[in-house]
Amino acid sequence: MNPVRKKRLFIVLAILAGVGIAAALALSALQQNINLFYTPSQIAQGEAPAGARIRAGGLVEKGSLERGQDSLTVSFRVTDGIATVTVRYQGILPDLFREGQGIVALGRVDANGALLADEVLAKHDENYMPPEVTQALEQSGMLKHYETANRETPK
């Protein structure tokens, strides 16, 4: 092999190795950091893996919000119309967190099937519903109910 070809081969191999390593690193980082979404029904049926960080979402059940006396501990129930899941959270809830609204919580499921959330998300726009929540409600047939209830409130 002449030196020029040898040099080229070396460059090509180096690039391939670099791309391979980068892709492997990226994919493994991706694998470790994805948060799968589960509906309340799925969590109630025990489909959510214990100990792994997941996303869960649904509507906050009216009248379910309870606050701790001296700390910022809150608990509330999230529903997709079929099943409900209790969410416990320590900290400040987002501005648009309200009973009856769609939210997404990130956290781990404990032994009793409650979600210990470390993050609760509600969105910027009042009419906005997280796509996952919309789909969860569609599956359970609750979306229509929710939409009619919403339409009754004057805009």
Place this chain on the structure above:
Amino acid sequence: MIPELGHLAMILALCMAIIQGTLPLIGAWRGDRLWMGLAQPAAWGQFAFLLFAFACLAQAFLADDFSVTYVAANSNSALPWYYKLSAVWGSHEGSLLLWALILGGWTFAVSVLSRQLPEDMLARVLGVMGLISIGFLAFLIVTSNPFERLLPQAPADGRDLNPLLQDFGLVVHPPMLYMGYVGFSVAFAFAIAALLGGRLDAAWARWSRPWTLVAWTFLGIGIVLGSWWAYYELGWGGWWFWDPVENASLMPWLVGTALLHSLAVTEKRGLFKSWTVLLAIAAFSLSLLGTFLVRSGVLTSVHAFATDPERGVFILAFLLLVVGGSLTLFALRAPVVKSRIGFALRSRESLLLVNNLILVVATATILLGTLYPLLLDALSGTKLSVGPPYFNTLFLPLMALLMFTLAVGVLLRWKDTPLQWLLGMLIPVLLASVALGMLASLWFDDFYWSVLAVSLLAAWVILAGLRDLLGKIRHKSVLQGLRSLTPSYWGMQLAHAGVAICALGIVLSTQQNVERDLRMAPGDVLELSGYRFGFEGTTHAEGPNYVSDKASIRVSKEEGSEVAVLHPEKRLYLVQRMPMTEAGIDAGLTRDLYVALGEPLENGAWAVRVHIKPFVRWIWLGGLLMACGGALAASDQRYRVKVKTGVRAALGMSNRGVQA
């Protein structure tokens, strides 16, 4: 009446765009000077009509014309006038009109400032920009007309602007961001025009360089403003969330940064031509992708406002057309002539190549993390999201590597650099930066590897810049030497210093951040790392369109001297019944004291969030320095005065090169 005029103006602008996007291109192909000459007047006409349409919409907002659907949905008579004006781009339709207007503005600027370009080149550039404009104006008119009326039942008052957007940061953030996004269309148009004309040379790189610099500068300012806004307005004290929409603005910026550096090589040395063209296509495509992500509602994002999937399909089709079309053209026309110019391993060329590779890999990892949930959802229906740790573990080491190579690249010369000389330059820099890094990490109480690494790298970058500066002026007196350096050199130095400062801010504010969420009743005092936060209760306050609970929190040093009285607020915007958090911030160069109210608890107590964020301002300061660097470099005289002769010379040279 006026909204109808605006609508008409929009349609006329589309007609102008159609003329501008077709005839000059055909003219350039057939060598017809008359048809090529149509590009400029069409571009001016388009800009004038768009300006008029935009003015009509702004008038509808200022005059509270709630018979216009878009105004009724996004404004209210109680809104202060400046927010009424900014509400023009407060939602989908208006922001698209702003997008189209800015595109018209860029086109106008190109047609006015680039008269020295060869006729066919100018016609092609304007033609390509016309084609882009056709896409956007058609989208605007067909799916998202801002002038649609709510007749005959016009509401008495509007539904108000989303309270989150009622803020100075959000008045300027979207226009800046759009200036950047759309500005990359100029670089894109230059690249496509060069491909069409089959003339990819140093002259082309020199023409598109200032435009790319300006677009990159605006995009940088836009991102900084967005991050700053998120910090004080969302009330979480965070400044970057790896949210898909933030990623969508960061990706074109990263590729744009790569493009700037690769353009430099193409201009100075005539290398990397195909690569530069590819980057120009990528930068604009990523800008379009950003628009698609924001406007289609396919993503779960803090920015995802209620959106319409049909619009998403239109933008996706447009995106595919642009990417597919330009890549096909690239495959057909990319330079067949191999450049015979070589360069050694220890040369500025190879280090700029490394810079490009790192930036592109960083962009690719962000793209993967942003699109992976979408792809998986489309393929298997699995819903998931990718968390910030993914981005942090990949992006931060890459940026550290980038900073390491940056310093070497600044010192290296074109073509080849003697090793002995390079070591002589770098070893003092290395020793000094290790010493400074150690000192900095000892200065903080606890030792962290990340703090050591970032202070070392920041010192490495800044000291290498200084070393280069000293090397440049060593034969002259200091004053004379400093004056002899060009604005683009100063721009480079400024931007690189900005990188170092931004990195310092990011790591220090994250690592040394102290925060506490707690319940505070009036009279409660929190002691947190040397500061005392005394909660003095809330009072009721009223604004033009909101009521608010305004807290007073007295902050003092532990030994007693008062630092500030902060007034975080919890506002309730009356029209949308939407609560908003206004953080109370005492800003400082070395630390921010940040207090935000959560929700009211019983007996006048509140959930309160208290942060102490060291060096957080440095993040935005660094970002602004980078933008200033870009602006300074773009102002360089050589892009204007000598362009004419420079272009001739370069053309002559490159022609000879092809013949040889």
